Amino acid sequence: MMHKLLNLPLVASEHGKDVDQLMVLVHWLMFLLFVGWSIFFVYTLVRFRSTVAKKADHFGVRGHASTWLEVGVASFEAVLLIGFAVPLWAKVVDDFPAEKDALIVRVVAEQFGWNFIYPGADGKFGKQDLGLVAADNPFGFDKTDPATRDNVQTLNELHVPVGKPIILNLSSKDVIHSFKVVPLRVTQDCIPGLNIPTHFVPNKEGKYQVICAQLCGNGHAAMAAGVVVVDSQQVYDQWMTSKSAGGGAATSFE
Amino acid sequence: MSLHAPEHKHSEHAHGHGEGDPHHHDPGFWRGYVFSTDHKVIGIQYGVSSLLFLLFGFGLMLAMRWQIAYPGKPIPIIGGFLEAALGPVAAGGVMTPDLYNAFGAMHGTIMVFLGVVPLGFAAFGNYLVPLQIGAPDMAFPRINMASFWSFLLGGVIMLVSFFIPGGAAQGGWTSYSPLATMIPTNGQTWWIIAMVLIITSSLLGSVNFIATVIQLRAPGMTWMRMPFFTWAQFVTAFILLLAFPPLEAAAVMQLADKVLHTSFYLPTGLMAGGNLVDISGGGSPLLWQHLFWFLAHPEVYVLILPAMGIVSEIIANNSRKPVFGYRSLVYSALAVGFISFIVWAHHMYLTGMGTKISTFFQTTTMIISIPSVIILTCLFLSLWGGSIRFNTAMLFSLAFLPMFGIGGLTGLPLGFNFSDIHLHDSYYVIAHFHYVVAPGSIFALFAGVYHWYPKMTGRRMNELLGKLHFGTSFVFMNLLFFPMFVQGIAGMSRRMSDGGASYMVTEATADVIGRLSKAIIDANIGISTAAFLLGLAQVPFIINFFYSIFAGEKVNSDNPWEATTLEWQTPTPPPHGNFATAIKVYRGPYDYSLPGAARDFVPQNEPVRS
Amino acid sequence: MEIPFTTLPRRDTGLYNAKLGIWLFLASEVMLFGALFSSYILLRVGAMPGAWPHGILNVPVGTVNTLVLICSSVTVVLGWAALKANDFAKYRKIQLVTIACAGMFVCIKSYEYYDKFTHYEVVMKDGRVIDGHLVAKEGGGGVVDGRRQPPEFIVLHGVEFAAELKAAGMAKVPLIERLEKQSGHHLEHKEFRIPWAETKRVQNYGPWHNTYLAIYFTLTGLHALHVIGGALVIGWIWGPGAAMWKTDPERYTNRVEVSGLFWHFVDLVWIFLFPILYLL
Amino acid sequence: MSSNKAHSSHDHHQKGIKIYILVFLALIVGTIITVLAWKIHLPTIFLTVLVALVIASVKASLVAGWFMHLASEQRMIYAILGFTAFFFLGMMFLTVWAMSDVPKPIFP
């Protein structure tokens, strides 16, 4: 019922339903407290209005029901915290899939678009050096390194195969952006200078909207071109092959 | 209950003292009303200026709400004026994204730092705290005056910054670096300078409040006899004293980044427009966030504690009974103040935080919700057994309870990092905190204005207009903010200069999942309409406020609400020096409806018969 | 109307107002400098290997300045003690030393700042880096279109090294120490006359040069402002404000005590600044 | 009686001055030790930092304890400074902790 009431959007990732479950549980706590107190509140206002209750009682409520209520709320919160939020978060943030089983992609945000860099057939991004940082090479990739040369880069389109663990390494060229895909229940800030990993397993094919969820300048609202395309493995493979045809795309990083 | 009429006091002193006592000369207009050191005058100065800032901040938001509802359409009425005043950022009377961002940052800043805090803390606190503890003035009257002028100067600089080339700061009220530093205009520089003045003002004010409460309590005014309002102000002052300096430090560093081209918050390899930025690098964007939220989380309790103080005074008075659990209220307020310093990173869950740290911060976040629950529970239970009078002040105070309840409860899903994944930076957050600050704090502040107006002016505000103000504000506030929860859960992001229209499903994007439905976007129109109506709903208040100064019903007693606390035991309005005779306190703050007492209230300065 | 406890302590707290006030103020100052210290730690821990310079400050000068500040701190408290013992003349004399020390501190600090602002790092187009103190700027320097033109030559006294670091982007943080380590010997100091046209970038050791200098200037600058402010207050109390000694000696003594408390705090901050910035 | 009291306060006074001078000397010595310790290059960075900070803390406590009379101050002041110290340490450790955990820099 609460699920309906909240009108939670569609879920397309493995951990998404856990997020929703926690949402539902917290909202039950909130709902019960709200309704309970509202009833008490309205009843009290009606019963003790001065036209009826001519004289107030100096002592008012006696007894300790309220203490129990407070203990109850605290316990409920403790359960949600220890039972749900902490372990589930740990799963999302710490329990990374083994790199060999996963698809690893670098996400580089910029004003106002998304770059996705795939390691290509060899599964490696190649050497990086601070000394190589330049306008056309923000991450100092060593272009003479063969591991770099077969990297594949796309603009605003992230293709991933369904059912496979995906690891994204997010960062930004300029200001802070936030990579948010509502149906995947993924939100992660992209911070310049940092490389922040996140992971998820998409479980429904489709094309999903990427939202930039952090104010990043006057184009923030319009930074809406990004999509995550979840394909079947086969379609994904085809796409990848077509992209890396000709011995890897000339990676410009722009 | 009046001890002496003010005129009486004046003449008595004129005879009693010789030339040597300068305090009792007529201070004249400038020293009496403008550069006054009297805490009551300063309180009123703070009050009027912060109400005006609130109105202005609301005005900014009304323009923004137009843009959200009707993106790209020229703003009616003021559009032409904006274009004339601000130039190309408002070309054709249409709000450009730059202007939207500037207005948004300024709305947040002005509402928080120039509106609600100065009104709740500085205005009500200044006027009432010395009165409630039986002190003749603040401990450092001249510093008090300096505090006000520093505040006003900061406010004026903030306002002037709209008119500099490029306009005001556009980085959000949070001013995250690198964005705040990299926007090529100077708005941010002005913002920082204004903030430094405002911070200075708060520091001066909080030193004064704490010293006053500790040193100047009248004989018999023990800690546990202080009204809860004064306690709330005391805790608030500590928060301001200790949480603001780190923001000052952070602001100085951001200023250096902006004007000296240092790299405190700018990492190596930063690019702008496809080029490497010419800086040394080596800084950290997260450092700013930590320092900012180290202030800004405690700051939200600065927004709410004075409001809670006001509400508990009014509820005790109008239900004619003591607040329930005075001690738990006091301890909870102290606990909130204390814990508020160690929860700040719940605003930063999605900056790549690991499990250990986010566990620490979400645990403290849950812990801090408990004292809030206790405070609210106590206030609810206070009503039980009362004899409740429904005047305007009480109506606003009563409405505060469920409104703060909604705001506070919706803090919980944000406080759990795992559900925050879905809600972070969505309209759910906007709805959460507006429920606590707008129908929460602002309602409490309205209540305070209605309640203490007779003490400040000697006249009451009109009840009919007051109830009209209340009823309409209550309805429109809820119509305004409740739908935002729905929008937020559906995935609508905040700070969208087109109200999220870029993310709406269209024919071209029908195959993309996770875009916003038309219904969600169209809700913007309803919300904005509610905002405009909320604006209209303030008209009776503004009329009432000014009209009543001259033509309000005169109060025929110094204690029209038959209250127990000391501010009502002074002449109306209280003279310079506050109490006509030395005051002594014999009892707790809320001796309402004492069994066996002749009246249903016994003032704190009435001796206990035995 | 009189505010109570401006002079004599309140019985239950044992404090007069101003003393409580200054301690509260100092509490907020602790948080102000505390935030900057935290930033220092974070910037330093987060610095890339080699990007945190060592040994670019002049330790003997810093040590002398530390001693100067310590002297002023003891004179402040001795001055107050003299007042307590009703010896106004002695207070006057002792406190003069405090003010003199403050002035000296500021002078020495200005010298150190001057040293940094005339310390240049020049990256040449051919990749060499020359690091040294400014001797002179020759030629050029006129104003064209409202813009100041660079000189034709810049003369530095310092060291030269070939750029071991690959790209100029990185050469913004070359550090003598690191380079000496790389080359394995002390670099020879001499005078260089550098044609401006051959330089790629010329930058002095201002706060923009790296985050170490940024936090150095911020911390010491803020501290210096405190020194100046404190000295002005102490000087005012010592000079024009001293009339109060005749009318209200208790209160005057309190003022001296309160200003002294602030002064000690300024000293205390320096006690941490000195090792952190100069030695570690 | 009254002259007696004046006398004892005079003694007290002399003792106070003596302490101030001692503290002053200790501060000078502390400064010199710090610089010497730095000169001789202690074996590890950790040790260098430790020595420098320990000496600085001792010096700071001397200033606070005797020049600022914290050693014999009122309870109210202790309470205020206690809170301040707590929040200061909280700010310092929590930020440092938070920044040391996650995210990794782009460049190793």
Ligand code: HEA
């Ligand atoms: C006055 C201001 C105020 C107050 C009091 C609070 C209170 C709380 N806030 Fe809120 N918050 C803000 C102002 C405030 N907040 C602001 C301004 C922001 C956004 C800043 C920005 O990003 O721009 C924000 C953002 C914010 C976030 C970050 C969200 C994000 O960006 O992703 C979080 C996360 O933990 C949070 C949590 C909480 C919690 C747990 C409380 C708790 O303290 C609440 C405790 C209260 C209760 C639990 C209510 C108890 C009530 C009852 C038991 C009775 C109920 C009865 C009835 C309803 C009849 N808040």
Ligand code: HEA
């Ligand atoms: C105390 C804080 C406070 C208050 C009270 C408000 C009040 C309101 N806020 Fe605001 N708001 C913020 C703090 C506040 N806000 C912050 C911090 C942000 C985030 C900014 C950012 O993204 O950086 C924000 C953002 C924000 C947004 C999101 C913008 C975006 O993300 O793009 C919206 C959207 O609707 C909004 C709307 C409103 C509305 C309609 C009110 C109304 O409730 C206003 C009600 C006001 C009144 C009723 C005025 C009363 C005054 C008078 C009547 C004066 C009378 C005068 C005399 C008698 C002299 N606010």
Ligand code: CUA
């Ligand atoms: Cu990118 Cu917002």
Ligand SMILES: [Cu+2]
């Ligand atoms: Cu918070």
